Amino acid sequence: MLRYGLIGLGSMGRHHARNIRALDGVELVGVADPFGDKFGVAGDLPVFEDFRALIDLDLDAAVVAVPTAQHAQVAIALAEAGINTLVEKPLASTLDEGEAMVEAFESRNLVGAVGYVERCSPALMELRKRIQEGQLGKIYQIVTHRQSPFPARIADVGVVKDLATHDIDLTAWVAGSAYDTLFAQTASQAGRDYEDLVSVSGKLENGVIVNHLVNWLSPFKERTTTVLGENGALVAETVMSDLTFHENGQALLEWDHLSSFRGVSEGASIKYAIQKREPLAVEHENFRNAILGTGTDHVTMREALKTMKVIQTILDSAGSGVALQLND
Structure with a gap:
């Protein structure tokens, strides 16, 4: 024991x-x-x-x-x-x-x-497994939204270190790749000592484009991770731990207005039934x-230290107003 x-x-x-x-x-x-x-x-x-x-x-x-x-x-x-x-x-x-x-x-x-x-969210664990199995094919982009009202329990850090750190960790984990470059902008709109809003765009070492929108200013709670690939998109919603697959359409376009479209079309959407255990x-x-x-x-402390370095680069980019490379 x-x-x-x-x-x-x-x-x-x-x-x-x-x-x-x-x-x-x-x-x-x-x-x-x-x-x-x-x-x-x-x-x-x-x-x-x-x-x-x-x-x-x-x-x-x-x-x-x-x-x-x-x-x-x-x-x-x-x-x-x-x-x-x-x-x-x-x-x-x-x-x-x-x-x-x-x-x-x-x-x-x-x-x-x-x-x-x-990382222990049922939806994100299932999402990562499906990506590793090749369901999406080549991965193009990962987008996360993490928004909610301000939590009164937070007093010693801003939204970047408290909330965005989740998105940085899970994105590198899901993609199996470290961050390469990023550009960030922050704001403090509620008069606190620390930032309460951040927008991040960047690229991973494997070429995947990433975007993170995080704030403590929204009158609703949102926790979504969208992974876009050549075969469609997987969307994980971690408040209720739901996972949905939106596949690329296979049907021929017979409507003249759309026949010249050169991207993908909407296919079927599948919401998976997954076992939902408490992440903690x-x-x-x-x-x-x-x-x-x-x-x-x-998650080892060394992995968390790598995430800390990305978080510090986000704050440095926001302070300098320029894009930064992680290995600079």
């Missing part, structure tokens, strides 16, 4: 607690949060103010759901104590902190994982399996 500790009992921490308790082969033995247990998830466990008290509980693993600015301090202390760790995204506040975290875990052969839960439960299974040596589906 793996002994787990949980650090941070806020909006995400309460869901981590529920999933840890539901996970086979795992026991939650301690929790910590300097602000207490406002959601009442500790049960009969004591709530420590200082996370270091958990280290004395002989932990095998810990889950870190504290503000981004505290990720490096907490995670490195856990690594030094020999504790495998899953930290919420993004990896850290700065690239230097991220580098230090990667070194701390890799040098000790510990599992250092990052909670990019979108899958994320925890992947982390546990990595600790046990029975799986490699977790």
Whole structure:
């Protein structure tokens, strides 16, 4: 039985607690949060103010759901104590902190994982599988929309580090290719210290064109990923985890007005019936399996560091007003 500790009992921490308790082969033995247990998830466990008290509980693993600015301090202390760790995204506040975290875990052969839960979305996992099987043929473009009202829980980062980081990670993962060039524009329209809107366009190393529209200003919630290829398009909607295939039309065009059209035409649309498990439960299974040596589906800290570098390039491009190449 793996002994787990949980650090941070806020909006995400309460869901981590529920999933840890539901996970086979795992026991939650301690929790910590300097602000207490406002959601009442500790049960009969004591709530420590200082996370270091958990280290004395002989932990095998810990889950870190504290503000981004505290990720490096907490995670490195856990690594030094020999504790495998899953930290919420993004990896850290700065690239230097991220580098230090990667070194701390890799040098000790510990599992250092990052909670990019979108990779565990049933719709996106099915989308990626179908792309790998060749359903779309050659991939042309990947477009993501991630829009919603402002979440009151976010105080220490802008929309790029909090939300767009999901799109950067999942796009590279789905396409199987790193980012090459990008151009970004940001705005702060609501008077906050950080940006609340970003538009990104770019290209991956394999030639796929990408576009990301992300904001905290929309009066609706949208989470879509569209992958366009030579055989049609797959659209994943991850709020309800639906996946739809829009195929290129095969019927001959007999209408004079359309007969000179030189692109594709509309074909059949298929909404797939897929098994829908809670993504966070899958994320925890992947982390546990990595600790046990029975799986490699977790997002590593090194992968998350690559995503951080793309995120920083987005902010740099927005600040300079020019397109940037990732390897410059």
